[in-house]
Amino acid sequence: MIIDLQKFIASERPYWTELEGVLRDLDRAPLRRMTLPALRRFHYLYERVSADLARLATFGAERETRTYLETLVARAYGETHETRRAGHRLRPLHWFFAVFPSTVRRHAGALRLSAAVTVAGCLFGALAVMLDPDAREVLMPLGRLLQHPDDRVAREESALDDELEGSKAQGAAWYMTHNTRVAIGTMAMGATWGIGTGVLLFYNGTLLGAVAADYVAAGQTRFLLGWLLPHGSVEIPAILLAGQAGLVLAGAMLGRRRRMSFKARLRAAGPDVVTLIFGVALLLVWAGIVEAFLSQYHAPTIPYAIKIAFGALELVLLTVFLARSGRKAECTPDT
């Protein structure tokens, strides 16, 4: 029992200050490894301050001191009872070449579903344009796409001036940020139990299918491939990966791993969702640059064969990267 409160506070305050200092150091350098004596001291301080809080909790009027101790104990509790591994020291190359592709592979089912919904959207869009040409105006909201393919190809192939001169960097930035916003939205909609993600993927697929069918039907397949492949071979898979992230989130909410609680499932899915969306953002940076600096230039400025070959090469490299990269690290423990 505390007889003299002021004396009690005066005698215990050094321990509180010491614990506060340890916690401040941990906040500043969360990856720092503590020595065994330091760990023992930290645990001792945590238990001592907890005991002080328990003793002081009975004092109705000592609100300020009690709140201070509650904050200290709460922070120390978070540190001592944390069982999740602390984040690794930032290793961007390892993350990009090992963690990101292995995360994609680990959730291959979600990626397949994402691709299936997009393909379904493509088929719907293509069929809609072929069966009902008036659907073009509804399915293609962008003005340039509404132009007849033959007219557009003729205009762009005969252009003498570089219309994009002086705005290519802005164009690249716009493509990057716009597509990343779409990707984040597709991922975030996973929180609607995947319904929103599915709708966005299907809509993207519909747009893609409608445009492709329109150009193929007009006999402009070579132009279509030359225009879309250089950036689309990265951009479209990136959106599929964003859909994969959304479906991973949705899977956690719906209870794919039923042995775990709702919160545990979300806790487990969080890091993978973050890895996927950061990887998608990087891919979209590349796609934005290619779209602004290469995709918008057509023959005779850049021959279609070169553009198609470049896009096909990107697609192969991306597929190999996602399928193979980081496999060694997966076999090595503690990576």
Added chain:
Amino acid sequence: MYARHLTIQTPEGIVFPLRLAGPVTRFLALAVDRACVQILSAAVSAALRFLGVISADLAGAVWLVGSFALSFGYGIALEWLWQGQTVGKRLLRLQVMDEQGLRLTFSQIVVRNLLRPVDALPAFYLVGGLACLLSPRAQRVGDIAANTIVVSHPRLAEPDLDQVLPDKYNSFRAYPVLASRLRRRVSPREAGVAAQALMRRALLNPEDRVRLFAAIRAHMQELVRFPPEATEGVSDEQYVRNVADILFR
């Protein structure tokens, strides 16, 4: 509806409540943060005027990427660097915490911030606000997905009792064991009632004032009974003053 407190119980048997932040306070913090983003965007825009002299195209590109990075990165960067706080949250004394009281991880911060588009649907954070009101832990959709809560650390203003507790002799202080027992048995709410009664006594009419202090004295006597020599000749109001002196000093 959401509960106002979340009780954390440590394995050591320590129990303490965390006050959950309500949707209105959180919306105000968000408004402050949005204003900060606007100010930062304006600063970037002004800085880019110089770059625009060299290359308007490059300045436009930097502006697009910079404003995008600010809109998504502001919350993520500050919550990571300031342990769950942004400028708005600091001003309103709010903090993002792990739902189980554990360390807040980077992925939790990213998930809760990237899911804002869902919470913002269809406009003015309607989905997030409703989720916050209906969730038992006042969580928006992003918080549910990230397993986070937002707690409020209200500023605790200790009552200014110096005016009503002159440094007179307090007969209760001669009994330190009883005084200590009184401190332990009086709840914060009861201590607050005694303090408020003393500070507002001048506003009460005489009859109510007598009745109020008599009731408080009777209640305090039930909690701890001081010997007759300590309470003899002590009025009800003086009794409550002595109690407050023990509790708050």
